[in-house]
Amino acid sequence: MNSRERILGRVRRALADVPHDDTPYERAVDRGYLRAHGERSAEETVELLAENLADYRAVVHRCAADGLPSLIARLLARRGTRSVLVPPGLDADWLSATGAARVPDRAESTPHELDRVDSVVTGCAVAIAETGTIVLDGSPDQGRRRITLVPDHHVCVVRVPDQVVASVPLALERLDPARPLTWISGPSATSDIELDRVEGVHGPRTLEVVLVTGRADAGAAGRKDTGTAERPDGGRRAGG
Amino acid sequence: MSTTTTFVGMPASAPPAHPAFPQAAREAVRDARLRGTLRHATHTIRAKRAAAVAEVSDWAALREAGRQIKDHTLRHLDRYLVQVEQAVTAAGGTVHWAADAAEANRIVTDLVKATGESEVVKVKSMTTQEIGLNEALEAAGIRAYETDLAELIVQLAHDRPSHILVPAIHRNRGEIRDIFRSEMGEWGRPAPEGLTDEPAELAEAARLHLREKFLRARVGISGANFMVAETGTLVVVESEGNGRMCLTLPETLISVVGIEKVVPTWRDLEVFLQTLPRSSTAERMNPYTSLWTGTTNSATADGPREFHLVLLDNGRTDALADTVGRQALRCIRCSACLNVCPVYERAGGHAYGSVYPGPIGAILSPQLRGTASGIDASLPYASSLCGACYEVCPVAIDIPEVLVHLRERVVQGGEAVRQGNRVVLRPARGHAAERAAMRAARWALTRPGVLRAGQRLAARSRRFAPRTLPGPGRAWTDSRDLPPLPAEPFRDWWQRTRGGKDTAR
Numbered sequence: 001m002n003s004r005e006r007i008l009g010r011v012r013r014a015l016a017d018v019p020h021d022d023t024p025y026e027r028a029v030d031r032g033y034l035r036a037h038g039e040r041s042a043e044e045t046v047e048l049l050a051e052n053l054a055d056y057r058a059v060v061h062r063c064a065a066d067g068l069p070s071l072i073a074r075l076l077a078r079r080g081t082r083s084v085l086v087p088p089g090l091d092a093d094w095l096s097a098t099g100a101a102r103v104p105d106r107a108e109s110t111p112h113e114l115d116r117v118d119s120v121v122t123g124c125a126v127a128i129a130e131t132g133t134i135v136l137d138g139s140p141d142q143g144r145r146r147i148t149l150v151p152d153h154h155v156c157v158v159r160v161p162d163q164v165v166a167s168v169p170l171a172l173e174r175l176d177p178a179r180p181l182t183w184i185s186g187p188s189a190t191s192d193i194e195l196d197r198v199e200g201v202h203g204p205r206t207l208e209v210v211l212v213t214g215r216a217d218a219g220a221a222g223r224k225d226t227g228t229a230e231r232p233d234g235g236r237r238a239g240g
Numbered sequence: 241m242s243t244t245t246t247f248v249g250m251p252a253s254a255p256p257a258h259p260a261f262p263q264a265a266r267e268a269v270r271d272a273r274l275r276g277t278l279r280h281a282t283h284t285i286r287a288k289r290a291a292a293v294a295e296v297s298d299w300a301a302l303r304e305a306g307r308q309i310k311d312h313t314l315r316h317l318d319r320y321l322v323q324v325e326q327a328v329t330a331a332g333g334t335v336h337w338a339a340d341a342a343e344a345n346r347i348v349t350d351l352v353k354a355t356g357e358s359e360v361v362k363v364k365s366m367t368t369q370e371i372g373l374n375e376a377l378e379a380a381g382i383r384a385y386e387t388d389l390a391e392l393i394v395q396l397a398h399d400r401p402s403h404i405l406v407p408a409i410h411r412n413r414g415e416i417r418d419i420f421r422s423e424m425g426e427w428g429r430p431a432p433e434g435l436t437d438e439p440a441e442l443a444e445a446a447r448l449h450l451r452e453k454f455l456r457a458r459v460g461i462s463g464a465n466f467m468v469a470e471t472g473t474l475v476v477v478e479s480e481g482n483g484r485m486c487l488t489l490p491e492t493l494i495s496v497v498g499i500e501k502v503v504p505t506w507r508d509l510e511v512f513l514q515t516l517p518r519s520s521t522a523e524r525m526n527p528y529t530s531l532w533t534g535t536t537n538s539a540t541a542d543g544p545r546e547f548h549l550v551l552l553d554n555g556r557t558d559a560l561a562d563t564v565g566r567q568a569l570r571c572i573r574c575s576a577c578l579n580v581c582p583v584y585e586r587a588g589g590h591a592y593g594s595v596y597p598g599p600i601g602a603i604l605s606p607q608l609r610g611t612a613s614g615i616d617a618s619l620p621y622a623s624s625l626c627g628a629c630y631e632v633c634p635v636a637i638d639i640p641e642v643l644v645h646l647r648e649r650v651v652q653g654g655e656a657v658r659q660g661n662r663v664v665l666r667p668a669r670g671h672a673a674e675r676a677a678m679r680a681a682r683w684a685l686t687r688p689g690v691l692r693a694g695q696r697l698a699a700r701s702r703r704f705a706p707r708t709l710p711g712p713g714r715a716w717t718d719s720r721d722l723p724p725l726p727a728e729p730f731r732d733w734w735q736r737t738r739g740g741k742d743t744a745r
Contacts, residue, residue: 002337003337003338003339003343003553004337006337006339006660007321007337007339007499007551007553007557008318008321008322009660010553010557010558010560010561010660011317011318011321011499011557011560012318013561013657013660014557014558014560014561014566014657015315015317015318015560017563018315021315025312025504025505028308028312029305029308029309029312030301030304030305030308031305032298032301032304032305033298033301033302033305033511034297034298034301037296037297037298052524056523056524056527107541110455111454111455111456111489112455112456115451115455128525130524131517131524131525132524132525133525138536138540138542144488144540144541144542144543145484145488145530145542145543146488146489146542146543149481149484149485149488149489150455150489168510168513168514168525169507169510172506172507172509172510172513177468177471177473177506177531177533178331178471178533179533180488180530180531180532180533180536180542180543181529181530181531181532182484182528182529182530182531183525183528183529183530183531184527184528185523185524185525185526185527185528186527187527188479188480188481188527188528189479189480189527190389190443190479190480191285191405191406191479191521192388192389192390192393192406192408192480193389193413193416193439193442193443194277194280194281194284194409194412194413194439195281195282195284195285195406195409195579196284196439197521197523198439198440198443199440200440200443200444200447201389201443201446201447201479201480201481201482202387202447202450202451202454202480202481202482202484202485203480203481203484203527203528204481
């Protein structure tokens with residue numbers, strides 16, 4: 001008998017006392033929890049996102065679509081960035097004002113090569129207001145997971161309010177499990193020294209999030225539910 | 241702490257040669273520095289966790305849903321394991337099954353050898369600690385580098401983990417600086433000159449030390465917090481980015497995951513990705529969460545080209561066979577129960593003689609390893625049954641209930657399942673006095689006349705009542721006060737005052 005059969009056999013014997021139950025899974029669990037915490041307008045949801053991002057030490061910027069190229073150029077210049085990683089499907093406009101050398105996201109690049117690049121600029125798949133989280137799903141405007149990991153400076157553009165949802169449940173609805181996903185809530189941190197939070201370990205130590213307004217084409221995640229609560233609980237703010 | 245005792249990262253079949261909990265704890269309790277470090281850390285996180293949980297108004301509903309999801313999964317575990325195997329295989333991964341630690345270690349060692357590599361980078365994983373993977377790899381000439389900051393501290397200091405979330409919780413910042421200064425050079429890039437005990441500087445030192453290892457790594461080893469049966473997705477929740485490094489840069493990824501970590505659907509993550517971070521590090525969300533499904537195709541080429549999932553039993557099905565104890569398998573390893581436990585706060589994690597310390601360890605270790613050894617038979621007693629652990633548990637494991645159940649098993653013996661076989665355990669030695677006391681209590685409590693006479697005699701002679709019990713009872717009063725005897729038995733008082741209606745004494 002191989003170990004697969006052995007383990008499955010042990011499981012079945014261990015559950016001999018459990019009565020047969022055909023309840024479909026959708027009805028087996030009482031999901032009496034909220035889809036989102038509190039009732040907010042789209043603007044208020046974006047405001048909450050900005051607050052919670054900043055609370056975990058991400059640097060938050062806001063601008064209109066036409067101001068984005070110059071803002072990105074300023075952020076890169078302030079940092080002294082000489083080279084910037086560029087996902088294949090990044091809007092060419094976004095980097096039109098910076099003089100930094102563009103490094104394409106290529107399969108052949110070695111981690112050591114990526115380590116010599118100063119910054120990376122990406123879009124995102126969705127952002128979660130209650131937790132201050134941005135989610136990357138490897139779409140063409142975000143690139144491979146490693147390009148947002150090895151460089152020490154990540155500039156992430158979130159199209160608001162289209163890409164913002166209120167809560168974790170609403171974010172999971174929008175995401176495709178088949179894609180490699182990275183959820184990012186602030187720059188890398190650790191609680192390993194006396195259980196106190198310190199920012200800045202292996203991931204990018206500086207995370208700048210640009211909330212950009214005023215674009216008609218909403219890009220990858222184009223659904224329009226901006227995350228108002230389905231079951232309001234008196235407007236109480238979560239995640240803050 | 242003693243460094244001569246054998247550590248417990250070993251197969252369930254080999255009973256650990258670790259002193260019983262009271263002996264192991266005695267030393268820790270006398271260590272003033274350790275007590276100070278633990279007190280500071282556990283109190284810091286307690287207050288923060290309470291605030292993070294209070295932010296979500298539906299915490300109770302999330303906790304209940306988490307409990308139900310896990311219970312449902314456990315009751316249909318065979319079905320979901322087969323489903324996750326199919327989904328991972330369909331997504332380009334390879335699934336292996338390991339009945340015990342030795343088999344899991346053999347599988348992983350062979351996989352690493354097949355790559356031709358002699359070093360691996362590891363994401364913090366309690367499961368690989370449980371099976372003693374690093375030692376097994378070392379025996380095969382493969383060096384495993386721990387990359388989580390706390391695991392790095394433990395590895396550099398040739399120490400043992402003492403906490404599920406923060407394995408180096410027993411070290412304060414000064415000790416960490418000393419370890420970095422003296423040991424980092426042995427493993428690679430030495431600590432920077434003039435390193436202080438400032439946490440930010442210590443984190444920077446770890447970043448520099450591990451960077452070269454991440455960039456050249458060809459094989460990564462991880463555990464997983466969740467695996468989703470319907471999609472074959474694995475989830476790793478972390479803070480530092482070392483997890484992302486190990487999960488994305490190497491060409492080969494091997495994940496060793498306990499069979500209880502499966503959840504049925506993608507949607508189930510909406511519960512646990514809310515409850516785990518808040519319960520664990522007291523954050524709204526941990527800095528990084530990675531979710532991946534098998535391997536990506538060559539066009540995308542994002543991350544490892546080869547992915548192996550090792551499904552581990554190692555005593556879990558034995559726990560599943562226990563109708564009371566199986567709830568321990570709901571655990572999502574948040575460590576909230578350790579942080580609130582008055583016993584853990586004073587005894588520290590090493591006294592529990594297992595990679596799973598604290599209240600959850602006290603019910604998990606004796607189930608995964610059996611109660612044959614001194615340490616495992618003593619763990620169900622490593623608790624005051626105050627219930628704080630149950631209160632904070634995000635999947636509502638009734639730890640006190642399981643502790644009492646396991647105490648009963650230790651004292652009375654009875655049926656249990658070990659390595660898949662039904663066995664009858666004999667009553668443990670050393671509990672004869674406890675059994676005799678319980679028999680005597682049963683005899684007296686079923687005979688009202690005897691009870692009354694005994695209580696009156698005790699009340700009248702209370703001036704002579706000892707503060708500690710003689711003979712075998714001394715073991716009990718060594719760490720407890722005998723309750724004071726009242727001047728008058730309750731039932732006499734009740735009769736005399738007609739239940740308190742005559743207030744005059």
